[in-house]
Structure formats: structure tokens, C-alpha cells
Amino acid sequence: MKAKKSFGQHFLINESLSEKIANSLLMESDIKNVLEIGPGKGVLTKYLLQQDINLRVVEADKDMVSYLENHYPKLKDNIIFLDFLKLNMKKVFDGEPFYLIGNYPYNISSQILFKMVKYRELIPEMVGMFQKEVSDRVIAPPGSKTYGVVSVLIQAYYTGENVVKVSPGSFNPPPKVMSSVIRLRRKENFELGCDYSFFRTVVKTAFGQRRKMLRNTLKGLVKDPALLKDSYFTKRPEELGVDEFVDLTLKIQATQESIPDVETS
Secondary structure, eight states, X not given: OOOOGGGTOOEEOOHHHHHHHHTXXXXXXXXXXXXXXXXXXXXTHHHHTTXXXXXXXEEOOHHHHHHHHHHOGGGTTOEEESOGGGOOHHHHTTTOOOEEEEEOOGGGHHHHHHHHHHTTTTOSEEEEEEEHHHHHHHHOOTTSTTOSHHHHHHHTTEEEEEEEEEOGGGEESOOSSOEEEEEEEEOSSOOXXXXXXXXXHHHHHHHTTTTSOHHHHSTTTOSOGGGGGSGGGGXXXXXXXXXXXXXXXXXXXXXXXXXXXXXXX
């Protein structure tokens, strides 16, 4: 069965690596529910099925669904034939929390991350394969060249770490880039203390011109010019950590009569 470009498929063929990834969820709680995204031919699935968990998988390719049904009868009634991005996460395990894992399609990997954040109250941990460039951005610390919008928005709720780097030869067909498996674990206190939608707007606007000082990029959001004298506005966005962006958001928000109607996705 050939990989399909339309689904961003690259089949993992390294068995020892597959087993390592499947065993990388720490699951430091009594939660047993696990959702695998894009199982394909089941290279991770077969190792997940060996664990004492309640596994469901979501797959958008009907040919792969047929393959899974034929080769993994244990998955009967636990295969969701749907595009993950259209999945109602609250219905997967009837509102119960669950872990995420997968060899994620690279063409929607960032969208998967943001959907995880949207449903953060349900997802305490995630392990996933990403294009290395994406994973580097997700876990980048402040001050680094790769630190940006994705870094701040994910790290607002999760702490990340590398699990293993993966070469193109571990896939069929091999991608043109290096890959990396990362683990994200939700913070104990995962409430920001500010409006997330406005926080996201501040972060995206700040990094829109990352080489400029914040007094230039954020002045359109500040309704009281006196606030621009704050020391935050002499810095560039990569110099601020998550807590500082939260503080900055609260200060800007305080200058407004109401929270602007901004995007929530």
C-alpha cells in the first residue's frame, strides 16, 4: 500500500523506534484513555495494543481504515473514520480525559498542536512525531532563533522535551527533512490568568515583525500611550517568556474598555 501525498503520509518502518515511541507516554495518572492520530498501517498501534490502555484511533484514509480492520481485530469499534481536525474531542471518550500520540501528518502538525491547546482540559500529555523544524519551534526557549508564536502559545500550557531524533531513512517514502519525536506535558496550573484569545493576538502581533521593538509592533493595541513607556516595550518579542507575555497582555488589556473581538481558534 503506497503512501498518499494528499494525506501527508510517510510510513514509519523502523520497528525498534516504533516501539520506543509507543512506550514514550509517561501516563503519570490513573487515566487509561489514549487516542492515536493517523495510525496508518498500525506501526505504533500494534505496540499500543500490548499496553493496559483504552485505545482509540482516528484515521482519515478509508484504505488505511480497511487495513487496520483486517490486521488489528482488537481495534473493532475503536476506529474513528474522520479527519482529526473535524473530530469533536469531547465525544471521543465521552468527556473523559485522554492522552494523544501519533506519527502526525506533517501537513497538519501545527493544527494538531493548536487543537490540543484548545482542548487542554482533556489532554494532560502528548507524544508525537513532527518535522524537526516544527518540534524545535515548539520547545524553543526564549532568546533562541526558533522561539516564536508556536513556542509561546504551546508553552503557555505545556512543557516540552525531545524524545528522539529521526532520520529520513526510518520512513517509506523518506521525507526530505529530519524528524523529531517530542513529549508535551500539561502544566499543573494551566490557566493563564488572562483572556487567551487576546493573549494570542498580542503574541502573534508581536512576532509579526520580530526584529522590531514591541513599542512599534504593539502600539495599535495600546489605547493609553503612557503604557508605551513601560520597559516591556523596549524589548523584542523573543526576549519575553510566557509569564512576561501574560503580564504584558494584562497591561494592554487594562487600557481597553472591553476585550477586542479577536479570533479564538
